[in-house]
Amino acid sequence: MPLDLNSILPQLLMxxxxxxxxxxxxxxxxxxxxxxxxxxxxxxxxxxxxxxIRTKLVDELPLPDQPILQEAxxxxxxxxxxxxxx
Numbered sequence: 001m002p003l004d005l006n007s008i009l010p011q012l013l014m015x016x017x018x019x020x021x022x023x024x025x026x027x028x029x030x031x032x033x034x035x036x037x038x039x040x041x042x043x044x045x046x047x048x049x050x051x052x053i054r055t056k057l058v059d060e061l062p063l064p065d066q067p068i069l070q071e072a073x074x075x076x077x078x079x080x081x082x083x084x085x086x
Contacts, residue, residue, distance in 0.1 A: 003071055012072055019064045031056040 005012075031054030034042060042050030061079050063070050073079050 003068070003075055005072060005076070008068065008072070012069055015064065015066045015069045019066075019069065023061070027054050027056045 034050055034053050034055070038053070039050045042053060047053065063079065064073060
């Protein structure tokens, strides 16, 4: 049965923020700095500190650990659900 996302949004907010912050920390630690071309492009589009940008190429984003957040993620298509349903 689909989740009523409007009613559970307050429950999802803090776990979603925690999940996003964890992903950001992992990219910060494991990601690559921009190359010279990327630094120039970032500066052109107004990034104030392009030297702080890190990127990480992944095949897919990990599904959140919390079951209710997993279900909401799949239901909304936020991440590519078919990868978990296969």
